[in-house]
Amino acid sequence: MRSNRYNTTMIILLLFLSVALSSPIMLDRFGDSMNSMIRGNNEAYESGETCGVSQEFEQRLVRYMWFNNVAPCVPEKLQHPFKCIARGCKELGKHTELVDIFTHSDNLFDRTISGFVALDHKHKEIILALRGTQDVNDWVTDLHLRLVELHPEHLGVSNFNCRNCQIDLGFLKGYLHSFPAVDSIVQRLTEKYPNYQLVITGHSLGGTAATLFGLNYRLNGYSPLVFSTGAPALGNKQFANFADRVFWGSQNPNTLKVKERDIKFCRMTHLGDFVPRFPFWNGYQQMSGEVFINDVRGIYPPRETLQRCNGQQNRQCSFGDQYRKLEMNFKPHSAYLVPGSKCSLSGGRELTFGEVHSAANDTNKDSDTDIEPDIEPILIPVVQID
Numbered sequence: 001m002r003s004n005r006y007n008t009t010m011i012i013l014l015l016f017l018s019v020a021l022s023s024p025i026m027l028d029r030f031g032d033s034m035n036s037m038i039r040g041n042n043e044a045y046e047s048g049e050t051c052g053v054s055q056e057f058e059q060r061l062v063r064y065m066w067f068n069n070v071a072p073c074v075p076e077k078l079q080h081p082f083k084c085i086a087r088g089c090k091e092l093g094k095h096t097e098l099v100d101i102f103t104h105s106d107n108l109f110d111r112t113i114s115g116f117v118a119l120d121h122k123h124k125e126i127i128l129a130l131r132g133t134q135d136v137n138d139w140v141t142d143l144h145l146r147l148v149e150l151h152p153e154h155l156g157v158s159n160f161n162c163r164n165c166q167i168d169l170g171f172l173k174g175y176l177h178s179f180p181a182v183d184s185i186v187q188r189l190t191e192k193y194p195n196y197q198l199v200i201t202g203h204s205l206g207g208t209a210a211t212l213f214g215l216n217y218r219l220n221g222y223s224p225l226v227f228s229t230g231a232p233a234l235g236n237k238q239f240a241n242f243a244d245r246v247f248w249g250s251q252n253p254n255t256l257k258v259k260e261r262d263i264k265f266c267r268m269t270h271l272g273d274f275v276p277r278f279p280f281w282n283g284y285q286q287m288s289g290e291v292f293i294n295d296v297r298g299i300y301p302p303r304e305t306l307q308r309c310n311g312q313q314n315r316q317c318s319f320g321d322q323y324r325k326l327e328m329n330f331k332p333h334s335a336y337l338v339p340g341s342k343c344s345l346s347g348g349r350e351l352t353f354g355e356v357h358s359a360a361n362d363t364n365k366d367s368d369t370d371i372e373p374d375i376e377p378i379l380i381p382v383v384q385i386d
Contacts, residue, residue, distance in 0.1 A: 040277065040313045041285040043237050045244075045252045047311030053291070057260045058303050061268070061291065063123070064227045065337040066091045068203045071131040073343035074114045075103040080382045082118065086341040095122035099189065101380040102181035111173040112377035113209045115202070117185050124196045126189045128182060128213065130206030132230075147236060147282055148172065155216045162242040167235035168284070174205065175212040181377035188385055190222065198224040204275060204333065207231025207267065211243070211287075214265065218246055229268040229336045230275050233284040240285040240312055248288060255288050256310050265289045266308075269318035271296050272332035276318055285312060292317035298335030 053061075069088035070078060078084045082096040097119045104112035115130040147166040152159050154172065190198060198217065202210035207228030214226035226247070234243075241251045247265035248255060255263075267286070269276045270293045276286065290309040294317075295301035309317035334340045 044312040046313045048315045049310040050307040053306045064201045067129045069341045071129045072341045112177040113174045126198045128200045130202035130209045132204035132206045165239045171208040175209045201227040204230045226265045232278045233286045236283045237285045240287045243287045266291045270332045
């Protein structure tokens, strides 16, 4: 009953948010109130140190963002060899080969996060791109806002050094439903192309899954590069510290001392995008590896506005005091380096309150251990790789 009331409250809050953001007056007032709450976790590793990025690193970030630009075209509007209506297909198509597409079924309780696997032959990279929120299934995954225990088997290992680790239920289920669809493909590609770098990228909801995929593969002997953008916090303090140890080699790392070519994880944030500061309750906490766009436009920003930020929370970056008075709106959430995707409005059917309320109530059936995938993801093979 308590969980039922909690889910209903969260849905009402989101509906209020939608109404508030449609009015300039309400936007200002709501933004000030919301910013006063999004102060981060007082137990997080804080820093005020930043540094710029090189032209080469900037170009890599832009390239990965073009793959995120293509991801909303999954499943119907992305075709072999790498064709779609999004600008990213034009930018990447000459040297990129689509391998597989994966998505969820029509079942509202299928938490599979859609995406694709491709080969970038020019840069010798295996690309796993995970789509952000586009349809009803994705929104319901977003609304499973409850921390549950993370077990070693969730990341494909028998044990790990992550005592009291907790992770968001919806993001965990999204990753667990999606992983079976692509793991065998990734393994076959890494065997066939041993000199190719595995790159895992995703925006928003897709960024949470990209992080979990990256942890799994890194713990299992791979060396993936994880690039997430506009992603909310995944779990609690223990989880954030664990992820830092896996990706950076130590707790409370000084990420600025790591050379750009050796970076294995980064999470992009944006001036005015409040999503990376969510959720802000129950001990949720961000990880290290922030790359901040200090430019309100966000599209093709000057390179000097890109900052690598030390710490899990940085006072000069997305958690800085000077940015808490910004108007709250969703535009910066999609303004990451390149223009938005022409596929991003195609989505599925519209979200209805009744559907989300029903699905959110289904979280009452989820225990901390009863979260294994029970629905098969849809895999659309594009090319034969054996």
